[in-house]
Amino acid sequence: MGVLELAARRRSVRRFRAGGVTLKDVLRILEAARQAPSGANWQPWRFLVVSDSGLKARIRAAAEEGERRFYERVSGELREWLQAKGFSPEKPFLEEAPFLVLVFSQARAPYSVQSTWIAVGYALLAAEELGLGTLTYTPSDPAKVAEAVGAPEGLRLEVILPIGIPADDKPKEPRLPLSELCRMNRWDNPCWSG
Numbered sequence: 001m002g003v004l005e006l007a008a009r010r011r012s013v014r015r016f017r018a019g020g021v022t023l024k025d026v027l028r029i030l031e032a033a034r035q036a037p038s039g040a041n042w043q044p045w046r047f048l049v050v051s052d053s054g055l056k057a058r059i060r061a062a063a064e065e066g067e068r069r070f071y072e073r074v075s076g077e078l079r080e081w082l083q084a085k086g087f088s089p090e091k092p093f094l095e096e097a098p099f100l101v102l103v104f105s106q107a108r109a110p111y112s113v114q115s116t117w118i119a120v121g122y123a124l125l126a127a128e129e130l131g132l133g134t135l136t137y138t139p140s141d142p143a144k145v146a147e148a149v150g151a152p153e154g155l156r157l158e159v160i161l162p163i164g165i166p167a168d169d170k171p172k173e174p175r176l177p178l179s180e181l182c183r184m185n186r187w188d189n190p191c192w193s194g
């Protein structure tokens with residue numbers, strides 16, 4: 001399957017089956033991630049792969065503490081969107097998924113956030129190629145989670161990727177058509193006619 005098909009098929013997964021993933025699968029995903037381009041080729045991404053259930057429980061506890069505080073103060077459009085989608089501070093996927101990959105960026109690197117997220121994009125497509133589900137879960141209080149895993153100074157937690165066999169059948173969210181997103185040379189000129 002080519003990149004276009006993988007990108008079109010990929011969706012966020014928030015419930016996972018136990019098992020069905022090996023460390024070899026996870027390393028294959030990270031092999032793709034490390035090929036990403038980065039500012040000054042700094043390669044500022046660092047990965048903590050977690051399979052230990054005790055550590056997953058500590059990560060979940062730290063993450064949910066931050067989520068509870070976030071849900072208390074969130075308001076407006078975002079609050080409505082979260083409610084409509086049924087989101088809550090509970091993050092069971094942090095214990096359900098056979099593997100978690102915590103993705104960190106080196107804070108002092110040039111363009112560390114942008115570069116690290118490109119690597120995340122590569123990882124998502126590689127997981128899709130293996131038939132594995134993922135989620136880009138961005139904890140509300142990433143520093144708390146980083147502390148729970150004893151992350152070295154200078155590393156900033158960007159995202160947690162739970163990886164496993166999907167156990168939900170929630171469809172992919174709709175995407176805007178390219179005709180709405182793309183203009184050619186002038187802002188009033190669509191990328192194609194007809």
Ligand SMILES: Cc1cc2nc3c(=O)[nH]c(=O)nc-3n(C[C@H](O)[C@H](O)[C@H](O)COP(=O)(O)O)c2cc1C
Nearest residue numbers: 010011012013014135136137138139171172173174
């Ligand atoms: C930067 C970023 C942060 C996200 N953070 C979260 C998150 O914290 N929790 C969550 O459930 N989904 C999170 N998502 C997933 C989005 O909600 C999801 O990609 C979007 O709704 C489209 O759905 P789809 O991936 O199923 O097509 C995040 C996605 C991105 C790109």
